[in-house]
Amino acid sequence: MHKASDSLETETVYFTTGSVNGSRTTSRSRRNEWEELIYVYEVEAENWIKQEEKARKIANEREKARLRIQEELRRIEARYQQKRDAERIAREEARRRDLTELKEREKRDRAKRERLTADAWTRYESRWSSLSSSMVPLDFKSTPWPLILSPRSTDDITQDAIAAFLFSQTHSQDQSRRDRIRSAQLRWHPDRFRRFLGRVAEKDKVIVEEGVNIVARILNELMEKEKKKGYYLT
Numbered sequence: 440m441h442k443a444s445d446s447l448e449t450e451t452v453y454f455t456t457g458s459v460n461g462s463r464t465t466s467r468s469r470r471n472e473w474e475e476l477i478y479v480y481e482v483e484a485e486n487w488i489k490q491e492e493k494a495r496k497i498a499n500e501r502e503k504a505r506l507r508i509q510e511e512l513r514r515i516e517a518r519y520q521q522k523r524d525a526e527r528i529a530r531e532e533a534r535r536r537d538l539t540e541l542k543e544r545e546k547r548d549r550a551k552r553e554r555l556t557a558d559a560w561t562r563y564e565s566r567w568s569s570l571s572s573s574m575v576p577l578d579f580k581s582t583p584w585p586l587i588l589s590p591r592s593t594d595d596i597t598q599d600a601i602a603a604f605l606f607s608q609t610h611s612q613d614q615s616r617r618d619r620i621r622s623a624q625l626r627w628h629p630d631r632f633r634r635f636l637g638r639v640a641e642k643d644k645v646i647v648e649e650g651v652n653i654v655a656r657i658l659n660e661l662m663e664k665e666k667k668k669g670y671y672l673t
Contacts, residue, residue, distance in 0.1 A: 552587075557609040559587045567626065570635060577635060578643040585623055585654060593646060596653045602661060620662045627654045 566583035569575060580589060587604050590596050605619045614622070625631065632651045639647045 553607075553609050556587050556604065556607045559604065560607070560610040563604075574638065577639045577647065579646050579650065582639075582647055582650065584650065585627070590650070593650045593653055596650055596657070598657045598660060601654065601657050605661075617662065617665050620658055620665065624655070624658045624662070627651060627658060629655055 563583050563585065566581070570577070570583060575581075584590055584596065585604050586596065586600050587607075588595075588600075605623060606616055611619055629648075629651055636644060636648060
């Protein structure tokens with residue numbers, strides 16, 4: 440009876456010991472699995488962090504590159520704008536110089552024309568005085584034509600040329616345009632000028648008489664224009 444009891448106790452102890460050992464093994468296995476899961480998570484988390492860091496670095500590098508490109512574009516645009524501004528300023532300065540030179544040239548040309556016209560008027564009056572007070576011979580060239588430049592032929596005796604000479608402000612400033620035309624008409628009327636034709640060289644008589652008739656006709660036309668202007672003004 441005693442032996443049977445001992446055997447039962449032995450089995451009970453064995454069973455109990457086996458159960459405890461199995462529970463410990465299961466717990467340890469679960470702990471290992473948990474630790475392995477934690478390790479895997481930590482590895483993945485570390486990899487994710489590394490990838491995120493790498494992505495941030497790439498993004499930062501891209502942003503830096505974008506900013507560098509923008510800055511370079513701004514510098515290029517600034518240089519281009521400076522170049523355009525410099526070219527515009529240079530063009531404006533060139534235009535101002537050209538305009539100044541043009542004005543100076545026009546001023547010189549105007550002064551030259553005025554001197555030329557004043558000299559031509561002095562010469563014109565002097566020749567008419569000489570023509571009226573002496574018996575000097577005449578030819579086409581020495582005839583005191585009412586022109587700034589001596590004509591080479593009757594083709595040079597035009598209305599514009601005579602008007603430029605008669606109406607110049609370099610002489611006869613106390614006379615109106617009509618008065619100037621009237622004074623010239625008294626000199627160039629063909630009947631009045633005929634008294635000088637006897638002094639003209641035979642070779643030039645025809646061309647001089649033709650020139651006198653042209654001058655007389657132009658003076659009449661200029662006077663008609665002045666009369667019409669006066670009519671419209673009234």
